[in-house]
Amino acid sequence: MCGSSSLRILQAPRCSPHHSHTAIRRAPVAAVTNVKLLVGKPIYGANELLPFLYRRTTRSRNMKGAVLPAIKSSLIDPDGGALVDLVVPEGERAAKVSEAEGLPKVKLTKVDVEWVHVVSEGWASPLRGFMREDEYLQSLHFNSLRMEDGKVVNMSLPIVLAIDDGTKESIGSAKDVALLGPDGDVIAILRSIEIYKHNKEERIARTWGTTAPGLPYVEESITQAGNWLIGVDLEVLKPIKYNDGLDHYRLSPKELRKEFDKRGADAVFAFQLRNPVHNGHALLMNDTRRRLLDMGYKNPILLLHPLGGFVKADDVPLDVRMEQHSKVLEDKVLDPETTIVAIFLHLCITLVRQKCNGMPRQE
Structure with missing residues (x-):
C-alpha cells in the first residue's frame, strides 16, 4: 500500500468451518484504507460471506435488539504451519x-x-x-x-x-x-x-x-x-541484541503471540509505520478498533509496529520515534491497555518498488 504505513487485521470472523481457509480481500465491514481481513490460511478471491456479514452488521445498527452473528477467532497460522526458531538452546x-x-x-x-x-x-x-x-x-x-x-x-x-x-x-x-x-x-x-x-x-x-x-x-x-x-x-548461537536501549521493544513472533494471549485478544490489527504517529494514523487506528467492536469482537488489540533496520537518510531516527510512540500512549491518544508497541526488524522492502500479487508498487 502507498505511503509509509500499513494496516492489517490479523484475525477475522469464522462463521462456518467450510470457510475457515478463505481470505476476505474486500472489507466493507471494516472499511478503512487498505485493510486486509484474514481468515485462517488465505487464498486468492473474495469471501462470499462478506455481503452477509455486512448486511447483518448494518441491520444491527438500524434495528433495536438485532443480534450479531457469533464470532469465533484464532491467530492465523504462520506460513508453513509452524513458527521457525533457529536460536540454539x-x-x-x-x-x-x-x-x-x-x-x-x-x-x-x-x-x-x-x-x-x-x-x-x-x-x-x-x-x-x-x-x-x-x-x-x-x-x-x-x-x-x-x-x-x-x-x-x-x-x-x-x-x-x-x-x-x-x-x-x-x-x-x-x-x-x-x-x-x-x-x-x-x-x-x-x-x-x-x-x-x-x-x-x-x-x-x-x-x-x-x-x-x-x-x-x-x-x-x-x-x-x-x-x-x-x-x-x-x-x-544466541539471541541477536543491539544494546541500544530498545531491545525490550523487539518482540519475536512467539513473544507477540504470548502477549496477545495474555491480553485476551480476540482480534489483532497491526499498523506498520516508519515515521512518528500523526493525527491521521491515530484516527485510522481508533476507528478500526471501533469497527471491530461493532462487528462483535470483544477485545481487539492494536499492534503498533514501527519499522527498524535499514532506513533512508531523511527518516526520523528509531529512538526518537519510539519516544514519540511512548508519549502517544502516555497521553491516551491510543489506549495503552489495548495497544502493543513492538519494533519490526527489517525495512528494505518498504523503501522501494515492492511486488504485490506479482506487480511492483511504490512505497
Whole structure:
C-alpha cells in the first residue's frame, strides 16, 4: 500500500468451518484504507460471506435488539504451519561456539545481521536459513515458495546472503561455515552450504521493477555486495541484541503471540509505520478498533509496529520515534491497555518498488 504505513487485521470472523481457509480481500465491514481481513490460511478471491456479514452488521445498527452473528477467532497460522526458531538452546551454545572457531568464516555487514535476526526468530517462516538457489529462483520468479507437502506460501522478497570472490575461495569445499558479526564475534553457523551466482541486475529488476540508479537499500546492500550467494541452514548461537536501549521493544513472533494471549485478544490489527504517529494514523487506528467492536469482537488489540533496520537518510531516527510512540500512549491518544508497541526488524522492502500479487508498487 502507498505511503509509509500499513494496516492489517490479523484475525477475522469464522462463521462456518467450510470457510475457515478463505481470505476476505474486500472489507466493507471494516472499511478503512487498505485493510486486509484474514481468515485462517488465505487464498486468492473474495469471501462470499462478506455481503452477509455486512448486511447483518448494518441491520444491527438500524434495528433495536438485532443480534450479531457469533464470532469465533484464532491467530492465523504462520506460513508453513509452524513458527521457525533457529536460536540454539542455551545448554548447547558453548559446544557450538567451540566448533565455530574451527570453521571457515564469513564476515557480515550490519544489514546481514538484521536478516539473520529476521530469519532466526521466524519472521520469514518457513525459511530455515538464507535461500538456496531453488528457493531464490522461486521467490524471484513466482513470489512464492512450494513446500515439501506441495503447499505454496508467499515469499515475494528473496532473503539471501552475498559473499565476495575471496570469501568463496577461502571456504573452498567446506560444508559448514561460521558467521561473524561486524565486531568479529561468532553469531551463527551455516550448515550444508550451497554457493551460487549472484545475478544482481536480475535480482534488482525482478524485485523492484526497475534498475534505475539511486534506489534506497539497493545501492547500499546489493550493487556493492559480493558476486556469490550462499544458501544455508542457519543455527544462531544466541539471541541477536543491539544494546541500544530498545531491545525490550523487539518482540519475536512467539513473544507477540504470548502477549496477545495474555491480553485476551480476540482480534489483532497491526499498523506498520516508519515515521512518528500523526493525527491521521491515530484516527485510522481508533476507528478500526471501533469497527471491530461493532462487528462483535470483544477485545481487539492494536499492534503498533514501527519499522527498524535499514532506513533512508531523511527518516526520523528509531529512538526518537519510539519516544514519540511512548508519549502517544502516555497521553491516551491510543489506549495503552489495548495497544502493543513492538519494533519490526527489517525495512528494505518498504523503501522501494515492492511486488504485490506479482506487480511492483511504490512505497
